[in-house]
Amino acid sequence: MSSSRRIPRYIFVTGGVVSSLGKGIISSSIGRLLQSCGYSVTIQKFDPYINIDPGTLNPYEHGECYVTEDGVETDLDLGHYERFTGIRTTVHNSVTTGKVYQVVIEKERRGDYLGKTIQVVPHITNEIKDRIKANAAGGEFDFIITEIGGTIGDIESAPFLEAIRQLRWELGGNAICIHLTYVPYLKAAGELKTKPTQHSVKELQSLGIQPDILILRTERHLGKEILQKVAAFCNVGPDCVVQSEDLPSIYEVPLNMHKQGLDRSILARFGMENSEGHEQSLQQWEEFVRKEKELKSTVKVGLVGKYDLQDAYKSIRESLHIAGIHAGKKVEIQFVNSEHIDASNVQEMLTGYDGIVICPGFGSRGIDGKIEAVHYARTHNIPTFGICLGMQMMVIEFARNVLGLNGAHSSEIDPATPYNVIDLMESQKALKRLGGTMRLGAYACDLLPGSRVRAIYGKDTIRERHRHRYEFNNAYKERYEQAGMRCTGRNPENDLVEIVEIPDLKWFIGTQFHPEYSSTVLSPHPLFMDFINVL
Numbered sequence: 001m002s003s004s005r006r007i008p009r010y011i012f013v014t015g016g017v018v019s020s021l022g023k024g025i026i027s028s029s030i031g032r033l034l035q036s037c038g039y040s041v042t043i044q045k046f047d048p049y050i051n052i053d054p055g056t057l058n059p060y061e062h063g064e065c066y067v068t069e070d071g072v073e074t075d076l077d078l079g080h081y082e083r084f085t086g087i088r089t090t091v092h093n094s095v096t097t098g099k100v101y102q103v104v105i106e107k108e109r110r111g112d113y114l115g116k117t118i119q120v121v122p123h124i125t126n127e128i129k130d131r132i133k134a135n136a137a138g139g140e141f142d143f144i145i146t147e148i149g150g151t152i153g154d155i156e157s158a159p160f161l162e163a164i165r166q167l168r169w170e171l172g173g174n175a176i177c178i179h180l181t182y183v184p185y186l187k188a189a190g191e192l193k194t195k196p197t198q199h200s201v202k203e204l205q206s207l208g209i210q211p212d213i214l215i216l217r218t219e220r221h222l223g224k225e226i227l228q229k230v231a232a233f234c235n236v237g238p239d240c241v242v243q244s245e246d247l248p249s250i251y252e253v254p255l256n257m258h259k260q261g262l263d264r265s266i267l268a269r270f271g272m273e274n275s276e277g278h279e280q281s282l283q284q285w286e287e288f289v290r291k292e293k294e295l296k297s298t299v300k301v302g303l304v305g306k307y308d309l310q311d312a313y314k315s316i317r318e319s320l321h322i323a324g325i326h327a328g329k330k331v332e333i334q335f336v337n338s339e340h341i342d343a344s345n346v347q348e349m350l351t352g353y354d355g356i357v358i359c360p361g362f363g364s365r366g367i368d369g370k371i372e373a374v375h376y377a378r379t380h381n382i383p384t385f386g387i388c389l390g391m392q393m394m395v396i397e398f399a400r401n402v403l404g405l406n407g408a409h410s411s412e413i414d415p416a417t418p419y420n421v422i423d424l425m426e427s428q429k430a431l432k433r434l435g436g437t438m439r440l441g442a443y444a445c446d447l448l449p450g451s452r453v454r455a456i457y458g459k460d461t462i463r464e465r466h467r468h469r470y471e472f473n474n475a476y477k478e479r480y481e482q483a484g485m486r487c488t489g490r491n492p493e494n495d496l497v498e499i500v501e502i503p504d505l506k507w508f509i510g511t512q513f514h515p516e517y518s519s520t521v522l523s524p525h526p527l528f529m530d531f532i533n534v535l
């Protein structure tokens, strides 16, 4: 493709029948397929809830909070987008109803609407349309994929669907809608049922949106007749109904979609062809999936955290799996609830793991168990990876048990601690509030020559994403260094400690940042690679 300004084509991805069908994986797979045809893509998520962003949502509500390089707290689907496509998302890739209303209300207060009554149509829908088009401003994308959160028929998604209806009209041949539905299997009847799909499409049509392509999620293989029946009932071409069967791995989804010609069907709807000179073919992806099927050995990793939920530590789990596949190892991850760990059972709870990850988090729940786990791992030389709060726990444990600072803590958990080895920066203390005071997004970090992390990354300076308020207290740095815990990564602008490691141990590294956010399928993160390699 030429590097000149591109005409953006829009793909809207909606979901029907039930939630949790994996729209994020489907959107990411479409992105990856279009890249393999030589096109540049971005993927954005529009969520109908009223929170401004998921930053304040409990992971039990919404899974992990994913952070972009430019410091936006977003939905975990953006993690899938980045991992599948290698693109970097920004503030433009994550929009919620709350954000849209906030902007419209600010404009109203400024008097931008010239005395008009502000209404959902056209003010909210216009703002949504502007937001959908925001990623086109730079002219760098051939395709802008927009995933709409929620399920067709939800009250709160109505303004988003109306915006899509209008945009499809305005953009003519440059916009299509892909609708993901579910085909249940009724065991008693021994039948696969297409009726919910027909109803869901009817609902979309009643909103003025005719889907161009249907993707049917199913637990059982759908025969040709079923696909043809759906096509006939739903006004779509027979080559525009594909199925998304349950597969052993989410990474097989793009290949399965490709096998059914989804990429060709999408391009055909736009009157486009597979571009010449394929910038990134599917070859590397196929290689990755092939490797995943031929893993030779298994390693067991204990995820020490407080949320017993697959999605809560999504990016960490995926980073471990991806690194494992590249290293030829199957990574078996088991959740270890830190709330249940104490000195009497820590040995039992951590037995059998080749390595442990001490997870990020906020607040005091499960903190003592994390410190106990770090203590056991450090004194038994178990490879340990501390991430954000996990790194802070490494620092606290070392203070208490090596430096002899009894009661050392983070001032987040114990504001009256005699040794505040983890503390707020002075500038943060002055703010006296929680909202909007986190260090978010990518910051530079210099790596100490001769350190393990310097060797792992193979460069002097890195950039990694942050999401935290508390920091290593530099007043204690000398003592740590002398006792064997080294501060090997430092922020060049404000001298904050970003990485600690104990070089004498097999693998004991803590990062104040979140390396899991920047791991991708084709470019596994060096720290996760090295961690898996030593197991």
Ligand code: GLN
Pocket (backbone or CB within 6 Å): 359, 360, 361, 362, 363, 387, 388, 389, 390, 412, 467, 468, 469, 470, 471
């Ligand atoms: N609660 C800690 C802080 O705010 C760590 C945050 C995290 O693990 N993301 O500094």
